[in-house]
Amino acid sequence: MIVSVPSAGPEVGLLQRPRATLAFDVAGVAGGPLAVHAHGSLSSRAHEDRAGLFDWTPLTATHRLARYDARGHGRSTGRAVAADYSYPALAADLLALCDHLSPDAPVTGIGASMGAATVLWAALARPERFDRLVLAIPAVAWGAREPRRAGLRAAATLVERRGTGTLGVAAKVSGPPAVLAEVPQYATEFDAAEHLVPAVLRAAAEADLPTPDRLRELPHPTLVLSWPTDPVHPPATARTLAAHLPNATLRTATTLAAIRSWGRTAAEFVAAPQA
Template sequence: MTEPFNINQFNCSISGSGQSLIWAHGLCGCMQSEDAIGVYAWHRFPKKLQLIRYDAVGHGLSDTADSVDDYLWSSLAQDMLNIAQHYHAPKPFMLGGQSMGCATSLFAALAKPENVKGLVLMTPPVAWQARAAKVDYYHKIAKAARILGGKGLAQMNAKHLDKMLPSWIIDAHKHSVLGMLDGLKSMKRHTLNQLFTAAALNDLPTKQQLSTIQVPTLILAWQGDEAHPVSTAKALNKALPNSTLRVASTMEHVNDWPELISEFCLGLKP
C-alpha cells in the first residue's frame, strides 16, 4: 500500500506567481548547493512566473527515504508531481531540472502528460548504453559511501572536481565551485549508499517513450563533462519531437542560460 504524500518531508521554496515551473536539482545536490555555484541566478527568474524549487528526498533539508526504490527516477517524478499538486500549481505547468532533476522531469511528463506544457532539461545525465557501462562504478561509489559518508565523499570529490564539472566552469568559478559540495557533506552513509545503488538501476526513458512527449522542450548541455555528455543531450533532442538544444562551450554561453530559461517559460502560452 502506497504511503500518503507528506509535504512536510520536503524542504521547498516558492517565489513569484502565475504559470509555474517546478525545478529539481541533481544527484547529491540541493537548493543550497545550486545557489552556491552561481550558475542558475534564480533571483533573476521573472516574478510573473511561479518558481517552485525543493530538495529531493534524502537531499538537503528534506527527509530521507525508506528504500532504494524511493530514489528511482520514476519515484522522484511522483514526488515532483505531488509537490506541484500540493502547491496548486496551475495546470498545465512546466517541469525542469539538472541531471537527476532532468530525468525526474521526463518521467513526470510521461506519468502525467496532460499536466505538463513544457520541459527544461539541463545537463542530461549519461544514459542508455553509456550508462550501462557505468553500473559497476555506481556500485563502487555506493560501497565507498557506506564507509566515508557525506563528508568523506565531499573531500574526495573536492580533489577531483574535473570529474564533476567541465574544467572551464571550474576555472570561472574557482571561489564558489566547492559550494556545490555543501549539500553532500551532511548526507548520511545509509542514504548515499541507497542513492548510488539506485543510480546503478536508473536510466532515462527509452527513445520510443520519449517520442510520445510532445511538449516544447529546452535542452541545455555543456562540453567536457563525462557524467553529462553532449551525446545524451543530442540523442534527447533527436528523440523528443518538439525540442531545442543549446550546447555551451564557454562560460559566456552558460551565463546566458538563466535568460534562455526565462524566455522559454514566458513564451509558453497559459
C-alpha cells in the same frame, strides 16, 4: 498534508509524502503560471545557490517559481531505501508538488541532471500536468551509462565504510569538467545526509532516462541545455534527447558565462507564445 511556514521572502513550506517530507519555496508573480525546478543528485537548493551556476530567478518575472529539495537531500527527509530514489519515485514527488501548487493548470518542469530525469519521467507519467520542459545537463544514459553503474555501486559501498568525505576527496582529485574550472566547489560538495547517500547512489546505479522510443511520446515544447567536457553529463545525451523529443531545442554553452545565462534563456523560452 501541507504545512505553510511564514516567511518575509519567498513562500516556504513542507509537503508530506510517503516516507519523506519535502521542503520547498515559491517566489515570483502571485497567481502566475507555475514553473517547478528539480535539482541534481546529492545537491539541493542551497547547494545550487552556493555553487552559483544555476540562477532560475529570471523566470520569476512572469511565473511563480517553485524550488524544492528532493527526498533525502537538503532540508527534505527520506529513508535509506534505494527504491525511494528511483527516477519514477522522484517523479511522483514532483507530481505531488505540482498538484498542490497548481492543481488546475499545467506547469513548466525544469530539472538539472537527476532533476532532468525526474521531469522526463513525470511528464511521461502524466503529460497533461506540463506545458513545457527545460532539461539541463541530462546525465549519461542508455548504453553509455553501463560503465558508470559499477562505479556508483562501489561509491555506495565506500561511503558505508568510510563516510562521504571519501567522495569529496575523489572529486577534488579528479577535478571538475574544464567548463566548470572556475567553480570547483560544484563538484566537491554534497548535500544529502550521510546515512542516505549509499541508497541515493545505488538508486542512481539502477536508473536511466526513458528510452528514445518513449521520448517520442512527449509533445511538450522542450529546451535542452548542455555543456561540454563532462563525461557524467555528456553532450551526446543532450543531442539524443533533442533528436527524439518531437518539439525540442538544443542549446550548448561552452563558457561559464553562457551557463550562468541559462536562467534568462529559460525565461525567454517559457514566456514565448506556443506555436
